[in-house]
Structure formats: structure tokens, C-alpha cells
Amino acid sequence: MISSPVEFHRFTLPIDAVPARRFAYAADDLNPAYFDDALARRAGYERAIAPPMYVCSMFDHSAGPPEHELRGDGVAPVFFPDVVARDAALMGGGQVVEFLAPVYIGDTVEVVRSLVDRYRKASRHFGTLEFVVVESRVLDEDDRLLVRVVDTLATRR
Amino acid sequence: MTTERRLVKQPSTVSLFRMSAVMWNAHRVHFDLAYATEVEGHPGLLVPANLLSSYLCELLMSWAGPTTRLVRLSFQNRAPVYAGTTVTAWGREVTRAPADGADVVDLEIGIDRDGVPAVTGTARVLLPRAAPAAG
Numbered sequence: 526m527i528s529s530p531v532e533f534h535r536f537t538l539p540i541d542a543v544p545a546r547r548f549a550y551a552a553d554d555l556n557p558a559y560f561d562d563a564l565a566r567r568a569g570y571e572r573a574i575a576p577p578m579y580v581c582s583m584f585d586h587s588a589g590p591p592e593h594e595l596r597g598d599g600v601a602p603v604f605f606p607d608v609v610a611r612d613a614a615l616m617g618g619g620q621v622v623e624f625l626a627p628v629y630i631g632d633t634v635e636v637v638r639s640l641v642d643r644y645r646k647a648s649r650h651f652g653t654l655e656f657v658v659v660e661s662r663v664l665d666e667d668d669r670l671l672v673r674v675v676d677t678l679a680t681r682r
Numbered sequence: 683m684t685t686e687r688r689l690v691k692q693p694s695t696v697s698l699f700r701m702s703a704v705m706w707n708a709h710r711v712h713f714d715l716a717y718a719t720e721v722e723g724h725p726g727l728l729v730p731a732n733l734l735s736s737y738l739c740e741l742l743m744s745w746a747g748p749t750t751r752l753v754r755l756s757f758q759n760r761a762p763v764y765a766g767t768t769v770t771a772w773g774r775e776v777t778r779a780p781a782d783g784a785d786v787v788d789l790e791i792g793i794d795r796d797g798v799p800a801v802t803g804t805a806r807v808l809l810p811r812a813a814p815a816a817g
Contacts, residue, residue, distance in 0.1 A: 544704050551700035552736035553691060556743060568748035569810065577739045577752055582705050582732040598717070599708035614722050615709070617731030619758035619803070624751075650761065677758075 530639035530660060533606040536586045538663075540632045545575040552576065559630075573630040580628050580663045581620065581674045583636065606640040609657055609680055618656055618677035626671045628663065634671060635664045641675070654679045685775040689741045692768045693729045701733050726764035734763060734793050734801055737771040745773065745787065746809045757791065757803030769795045773805065785809040 549559045554576060557564035562572040584604040595601055596611055609615070628634065642658035656677055663672040698712045710717040711728040718724045735757060742752050763769055773789045780786075786808060793801035 547700065547704040548736075551697050551704055552733055552740070553697060554736060554740040556740065556748075558743075558748060564748075576736065577743070577755075578732050578736045581735075582701075585706070595708060598722075599710040599714070601706075601708070604707075614711075616728075616762070617759055619756075620731070620735060621754075621756040622735075623754050 526644070527640060527642050530641045531606070532637060532639045534585070534603055535635060535637040538580065538583055538586045538634050538636050540575050540580070540628055540630055540634060542573070542630045545579050545630055548579045548582070549576045552578070570627055571629060575628045575630060577622070577624060577628075577672075580634060580636065580672055581622055581661065584638070586636075605678065606657065606659065608640065608643055609678070610682055613655070613680035613682050616651075616679045616681075618654075618679040620677070621675045623673045624671075625673070626665075626669070628671055633666060635666075635668075637662045637664065648679070651679075651681055654681050656680070687741060687745065687773050689737060689771040690768060691737050691771065693733055693763070693765055695727060695765045697733065698727055698729060698765050701730060705732075724762065724764065726766065729763040729765060729767075731759055734759070734769070734771075737769070737793065738773075738791055738801070738803075738805070741771045741773055742789070742791070742805050742807055745789075745807050749810050751784075751808040751810070752805070753786075753808055754806040755791075755803070756805070757801050759801055761795070761798055761800045763793070763795055763800045767795050769793050769800065776804075780811075783811055785811060 558568045565573045639660045641660045644656050648654045659676045661674040702712050771793045773791045777788045778785050789805045791803050791805045
């Protein structure tokens with residue numbers, strides 16, 4: 526149990542059209558609201574939006590780190606709090622996402638990631654797992670909360 | 683009559699690679715087959731959870747046309763999904779109620795592979811009943 530959230534990472538994320546639309550293509554989702562301002566306005570948005578899971582999936586916006594600083598599984602250490610063992614295998618346990626306002630192509634957001642809980646639980650497929658719960662708050666330039674994500678990460682050694 | 687919708691997807695190794703690339707995420711279970719199978723014991727490349735949740739978002743955001751607004755998504759990963767597997771994302775309305783010029787719809791959602799639940803959860807969408815203001 527964690528008594529109060531512990532911030533471990535924050536970063537500025539420009540919502541650029543190319544990576545946001547690459548995310549859409551990678552997910553095989555060709556929603557016109559992601560690609561075309563006029564079609565997005567017809568759907569009631571101000572202009573083109575980022576796919577909802579785009580900001581929920583970005584754990585960092587730096588150029589690095591160099592390869593030798595990555596964990597053995599390839600994950601950048603900054604993606605997760607220090608309590609995640611460096612040699613633990615990682616799997617997504619689940620998410621709770623609140624979408625409070627659209628994230629628009631061309632905006633810039635701040636993503637603040639905090640550790641909020643950790644616990645152990647048995648899994649049918651993988652034995653006993655340690656779970657780490659991370660909250661991401663996606664804020665606009667006025668500090669307005671746009672998206673809140675609570676990620677449960679399952680780890681095993 | 684309960685409204686249900688389904689969306690069939692087959693996450694390919696190419697989509698896994700592109701998703702990892704755009705996220706700048708080098709987690710090897712998603713693109714390195716030898717690592718995924720020989721080191722972590724998976725039978726194939728593991729489909730990342732955010733790709734599965736993207737399928738759910740696609741289903742939900744078109745629930746009643748392009749003006750549908752996704753409000754909340756809550757899901758748990760129950761079983762791993764591997765590249766090349768055909769999965770079905772589904773949603774089933776549980777309640778629909780009017781509120782402030784929109785219908786608030788709560789749904790059960792999930793993703794099944796070969797009839798087995800891989801993802802289960804709930805969602806809420808808003809269906810505007812009038813032409814929405816921008817935003």
C-alpha cells in the first residue's frame with residue numbers, strides 16, 4: 526500500500542500530427558477525426574484530435590536513453606517507478622481512463638506520472654505477480670485535466 | 683432489445699512494430715520473437731495492451747456515429763493475446779439515460795480470442811442528441 530501518490534516522472538508532450546496519426550495507423554483505426562480538421566469539425570470537435578489512447582500510451586518524450594541504459598527487456602527505466610525491479614517481466618494488467626476533454630492535434634500537454642499503489646496477487650497464467658499502479662494526469666497549458674489514466678502493471682521475476 | 687456491436691481485428695507483427703516505434707518503446711516482447719519465446723516464455727509476440735484498448739476505443743467512438751464521445755474506459759487484461767491472432771472487440775449496452783441534451787450510455791466491453799475473454803471491462807459514452815458545440 527502507498528499512503529499518497531509519489532510523482533516519479535513528468536514530461537511535456539507536443540501533440541504532433543505525424544506521430545499521433547502514426548499511432549492511429551498502427552492501431553488500424555482510420556477515424557477521419559484524427560486525420561482531417563474539416564471532418565473533425567463535422568463530428569463536433571474544434572479540429573482534428575489525437576486518438577484517445579495516444580496520450581495514454583506515451584510514457585516519455587525524450588530522445589533517449591542510450592541502449593546500454595535500457596533494461597534487459599528493452600524498456601526504458603524512466604517508463605516506470607523505481608519499485609519495479611529491473612529484471613522483472615512486465616505486462617499490462619489493466620487501465621481506467623477518464624476522458625474529460627479532447628486532446629487536439631497541435632496542442633501541447635504535460636503528462637505527470639505517479640506511483641499510487643502496489644500489491645501482490647495470484648494469476649492463473651503466470652503464478653504470483655506483483656502489481657504496480659501508476660496514475661498519469663494529462664494537463665493542458667492551463668493545467669486543466671484532460672485525461673486521467675490509472676494503469677495497473679503486472680510484474681514477475 | 684440490447685444494442686451490441688463487434689469489431690474484428692487481427693494484430694499483425696507489422697502493427698506491433700509500428701506501435702512500439704511510435705511510442706519509442708523498445709519492450710522486446712512486442713517485436714523480438716526470440717526474446718519473447720525463449721526468455722519470457724510466450725508462444726509468440728505479445729500484443730501490447732494499448733493496441734487492444736485502441737480497438738475498444740475505435741468501437742466505442744463510433745457507437746452511434748462520429749459525434750459519440752468516449753467518457754470513460756475501464757478494462758482488465760485477463761489473458762495474453764499474440765500477434766496473428768484474430769480477436770473480437772465487443773460492446774453491449776447496459777443502460778441508456780438522458781442527461782443534459784445527451785444520452786449517457788454505460789456498456790460492458792471486452793475482447794475475446796477464440797471465444798476466450800482476453801479483456802473485460804466497462805465503458806461510458808455520451809451520445810449528443812442535438813448538433814454539438816465544438817469541443
